[in-house]
Amino acid sequence: xxxxxxxxLSFALAVWLGSAGRALAxxxxxxxxxxxxxxxxxxxxxxxxxxxxxxxxNALWADCxxxxxxxxxxxxxxxxxxxxxxxxxxxxxxxxxxxxEGFGTQQFGINxxxxxxxxxDGRRTLYYHLAQNGARVAVGQTVSAGQWIADxxxxxxxxxxxxxxxxxxxxxxxWTSADPIFEQRFTTNPGRVPFLASYLRESNSGTExxxxxxxxxxxxxxxxxxxxxxxxxxxxGRVLLGTWNPPTRDSAFGASxxxxxxVATNVDQASVPPGSVGRFTFGLHAESPPGAYDESFNxxxxxxxxxxxxxxxxxxxxxxxxxxxxxxxx
Amino acid sequence: xxxxxRGVALLLLALATFGCGxxxxxxxxxxxxxxxxxxxxxxxxxxxxxxxPSEAGHTPSHLASTLPAGFPVMPGADPSRLPDDxxxxxxxxxxxxxxxxxxxxxxxxxxxxxxxxxTYPSERAALIRxxxxxxxxxxxxxxxxxxxxxxxxxxxxx
Numbered sequence: 001x002x003x004x005x006x007x008x009l010s011f012a013l014a015v016w017l018g019s020a021g022r023a024l025a026x027x028x029x030x031x032x033x034x035x036x037x038x039x040x041x042x043x044x045x046x047x048x049x050x051x052x053x054x055x056x057x058n059a060l061w062a063d064c065x066x067x068x069x070x071x072x073x074x075x076x077x078x079x080x081x082x083x084x085x086x087x088x089x090x091x092x093x094x095x096x097x098x099x100x101e102g103f104g105t106q107q108f109g110i111n112x113x114x115x116x117x118x119x120x121d122g123r124r125t126l127y128y129h130l131a132q133n134g135a136r137v138a139v140g141q142t143v144s145a146g147q148w149i150a151d152x153x154x155x156x157x158x159x160x161x162x163x164x165x166x167x168x169x170x171x172x173x174x175w176t177s178a179d180p181i182f183e184q185r186f187t188t189n190p191g192r193v194p195f196l197a198s199y200l201r202e203s204n205s206g207t208e209x210x211x212x213x214x215x216x217x218x219x220x221x222x223x224x225x226x227x228x229x230x231x232x233x234x235x236x237g238r239v240l241l242g243t244w245n246p247p248t249r250d251s252a253f254g255a256s257x258x259x260x261x262x263v264a265t266n267v268d269q270a271s272v273p274p275g276s277v278g279r280f281t282f283g284l285h286a287e288s289p290p291g292a293y294d295e296s297f298n299x300x301x302x303x304x305x306x307x308x309x310x311x312x313x314x315x316x317x318x319x320x321x322x323x324x325x326x327x328x329x330x
Numbered sequence: 331x332x333x334x335x336r337g338v339a340l341l342l343l344a345l346a347t348f349g350c351g352x353x354x355x356x357x358x359x360x361x362x363x364x365x366x367x368x369x370x371x372x373x374x375x376x377x378x379x380x381x382x383p384s385e386a387g388h389t390p391s392h393l394a395s396t397l398p399a400g401f402p403v404m405p406g407a408d409p410s411r412l413p414d415d416x417x418x419x420x421x422x423x424x425x426x427x428x429x430x431x432x433x434x435x436x437x438x439x440x441x442x443x444x445x446x447x448x449t450y451p452s453e454r455a456a457l458i459r460x461x462x463x464x465x466x467x468x469x470x471x472x473x474x475x476x477x478x479x480x481x482x483x484x485x486x487x488x
Contacts, residue, residue: 042448066471067488068450079452108428127332129453159472160451274387 027170027273029091029185030145030194030227032127032165033152038193041079041162042072044179044284050074076177077126077166084161085134088127088150089194089305090143091165091180094119099139103155105131112156115149123178128164131156135161144237144302146228148195188274192227195301199313200277208317210286212324215255218317219268219281222299225311230272230301237302239267240267240282244298244309244316253295253319255283264297286321293319396420397483398462404431410480417485423478431472431479432456435455439470459486 031038047054051064055071066072084105098116103109113130115137131153143149154161167178167185180186202220210216220241224230230239242260243249250261258264264282272278284295296316299307309315369466396419407422424431432451439446439460447467448459462468467486472479 042452065487066450066452066455067458068448068459068469070488072452075452081449106429154429154451157453157474158428158451159453159456159474160429160436160449162451164453186447186452202468246404 001178007330027187027229029125029167029180029191030089030187031080031191031286032089032091032125033080033163034089034193034195034308035082036193036196036225038080038082040069041076041081041152042066042068042092043070043181044073044177045071045073045075046179046182056179071174076182077164078127079162079164081160081162082152084153085131086152086163087148088115088130088145088152088163090145090149091115091125092117092119092145094125094143096137096139096141096143096149097124098139099135101130101133101135103132105134105153105155106158106161107132107155108155108158112158113153117143117149122170124168124175126164126166126168128166129153129158129162130136131155140251144304146237146301147304150183175213175261187227187229192225192274194228195299195305195307196224196226196311197222197299197307198225198311199315202315205320207320208284209320209322210253210284211325212288212290212323215285217281218284219279220315221277221279222312224272224274224276224278226308227274228301229274230267230269230278232266232268232270239272239278239299239301240303241265241267242300244296244306247298247300247306251295252288252293253286256284257283273321284317284319286319288321290321293321295319389419398444398460398466399470400442401444401483402435402442404434404481407481408478416485417487418482420483421480423475423480426479427474427477428479429456431481432458435470435472435481444468 043055045053047060051062051073053061053067053071053073053316059070064073082302094117096115097118099114100111101113103111103113112128113132113134114126114128115130115135117125119125127150129152131151133157134151134153135149136151137143137149152161152163168175181191200221200223203218208216208218228237231237232239241264243251248262254261259266265280268279268281281294294316298309298312298315301307385482404424406425410423412418412421435458436446438447439458443463445461446458447461450457455471458470459466460470469484469486471482471484
């Protein structure tokens with residue numbers, strides 16, 4: 001019994017030691033862009049020595065050469081290649097404390113355009129090489145996780161259009177660059193873009209046949225394929241289903257349970273973590289004359305960012321309104 | 331061949347390619363996008379108007395025999411010493427800074443029949459991995475050296 005307890009204690013100690021310096025992956029930070037096809041160009045060099053490079057997986061190179069997809073010597077952030085003017089997202093809820101946007105979008109030089117955000121955990125995130133006048137926020141503004149805060153560029157010390165994303169933390173009284181991958185600061189591992197979903201199923205994947213002046217209930221399920229938890233409270237990052245093509249269009253099929261003329265519903269569950277399934281249930285009320293119709297919907301986060309509609313299976317509901325003999329003239 | 335030998339070969343190529351009436355790019359702004367000058371590995375595969383090393387009166391140089399066929403060299407290229415690194419096959423500098431060299435090669439390599447398999451921009455340098463028609467993977471590294479961009483072509487490595 002004592003031996004088993006000792007083994008268990010040893011195992012727990014080993015696990016604790018193995019995780020020292022790492023944070024548990026919680027609903028913490030996400031990748032600072034929306035395009036899931038973007039991959040890392042170079043990560044943080046965790047070895048302070050010149051011409052020694054250690055990446056997030058503890059791989060070590062004793063040279064000065066850049067190692068694509070991993071690290072280059074002395075690098076303090078994470079470089080993500082992306083076309084000029086790509087949307088940049090805040091990696092976490094926070095407050096904008098500094099920005100600069102006077103450089104040309106592709107102007108080479110020591111300085112460049114950036115946005116600096118302070119977070120409640122005491123860390124800061126830096127978004128660098130932005131486009132000229134590319135900031136979509138102001139100093140002092142509160143931003144939500146996943147909020148579109150800037151457009152990318154190649155300003156400053158930049159070889160090829162990319163975003164330099166850097167996380168800073170105070171260590172021993174000094175601001176020091178941190179490695180979010182090594183510290184598992186992203187909600188998912190590997191990190192995912194903040195908001196992304198894929199279509200799973202719906203209550204009726206065919207045509208909803210609605211008798212005029214009546215309401216049917218429809219639901220659709222999407223997998224949370226992004227890095228942020230979906231919530232249904234407006235105070236903590238609400239995710240909702242709204243009309244699409246064009247967005248925020250007043251629907252002719254809005255039912256009494258719709259929060260507004262273009263919002264069909266918030267996500268049903270209070271919390272839908274990454275990898276889980278979120279359901280959206282809403283009524284469809286037919287006032288329109290008998291005929292064939294089609295209603296498109298898309299998911300919107302925080303009232304700020306629409307999801308990639310194509311990944312939602314271009315979600316739409318074909319509707320056929322039929323005569324209600326009780327009310328319609330024969 | 332030593333780095334001196336390869337450097338001489340590169341110099342000969344540069345002279346042959348750029349020294350025959352082609353305008354210098356020295357005055358070009360950093361943001362400009364110069365058009366490519368295509369190298370030819372041998373006279374038998376020559377198909378452009380550019381002057382090849384063989385036409386300049388030299389045996390096809392080490393450079394021409396090691397660079398992928400049709401590899402585009404930026405105008406204004408000045409040869410540089412090769413490092414003591416067998417994986418490096420060519421190195422030169424061009425009178426641009428920032429993304430100009432990277433942007434040039436992202437466009438010019440595919441046009442030359444060389445398939446880009448990965449792009450890795452950063453603050454310090456930009457690396458492009460590309461595949462030649464024979465399936466071999468190469469790397470092109472563009473980095474700031476002084477007030478110019480140094481371009482290095484090397485065999486693939488992690």
